Amino acid sequence: MEFIFPKTFIPKRGENVYEPSEDTFLLLESMDEKDLKGKVVLEIGVGSGIVIYNIFKHTSYAYGNDISRDAVRFAKKNLKDKGKIFISKGTEAVKLNNIDVIVFNPPYLPRDEKRTSLENAFSEEECNKSIKEIMMKISKINKNIVFYFIVSSLCEDKNAIIEYATNLNLKIKLVDMKKLFFEEIYCFKVWK
Ligand SMILES: C[S@@+](CC[C@H](N)C(=O)[O-])C[C@H]1O[C@@H](n2cnc3c(N)ncnc32)[C@H](O)[C@@H]1O
Numbered sequence: 001m002e003f004i005f006p007k008t009f010i011p012k013r014g015e016n017v018y019e020p021s022e023d024t025f026l027l028l029e030s031m032d033e034k035d036l037k038g039k040v041v042l043e044i045g046v047g048s049g050i051v052i053y054n055i056f057k058h059t060s061y062a063y064g065n066d067i068s069r070d071a072v073r074f075a076k077k078n079l080k081d082k083g084k085i086f087i088s089k090g091t092e093a094v095k096l097n098n099i100d101v102i103v104f105n106p107p108y109l110p111r112d113e114k115r116t117s118l119e120n121a122f123s124e125e126e127c128n129k130s131i132k133e134i135m136m137k138i139s140k141i142n143k144n145i146v147f148y149f150i151v152s153s154l155c156e157d158k159n160a161i162i163e164y165a166t167n168l169n170l171k172i173k174l175v176d177m178k179k180l181f182f183e184e185i186y187c188f189k190v191w192k
Pocket of ligand 1: 051065066088
């Protein structure tokens with residue numbers, strides 16, 4: 001979909017919030033507006049709030065969470081009184097029966113013991129686990145939830161993700177990809 005990127009979504013140094021980057025833009029470009037129109041959408045890991053801000057152009061029912069208090073504060077400020085942004089992890093505290101679409105641009109830096117706890121929240125281990133947990137939940141629920149997510153070649157082999165989804169009897173499509181300097185990033189769509 002087409003998107004806009006107001007400057008208020010660029011965090012200042014020290015604000016401890018993920019700055020919208022190539023992966024953010026890939027996710028925004030890859031989402032089909034038809035999947036969002038009038039739907040109940042949950043964004044996991046809102047960061048600056050730029051993704052959910054653009055989702056609001058297609059639906060009034062968008063919710064977002066983040067494990068980082070700084071991100072939730074920053075996104076809430078950007079989104080004003082629109083949507084409900086709350087602190088939580090993955091799909092914990094979310095009733096999936098009420099959700100039509102989930103979007104997630106997960107953390108994917110390799111884990112490094114020298115990093116702060118916030119930086120380690122962006123770790124590879126967390127990335128793989130969260131994506132797989134969500135797919136598992138979607139496969140078990142009696143509802144067709146559409147799931148858009150980003151994977152980096154630094155984090156997981158894309159064929160492993162395809163195999164994981166297929167083994168859960170989910171449909172999976174590689175919607176788009178970008179080649180960056182030291183990695184490739186992919187946007188997948190999963191549904192039943
Ligand atoms: C790569 S950033 C993406 C931010 C924003 N969605 C974007 O695309 O620019 C990942 C965000 O997810 C949050 N996060 C990481 N693991 C999470 C989890 N398990 N549940 C919720 N949020 C998480 C991080 O704090 C961070 O804000």
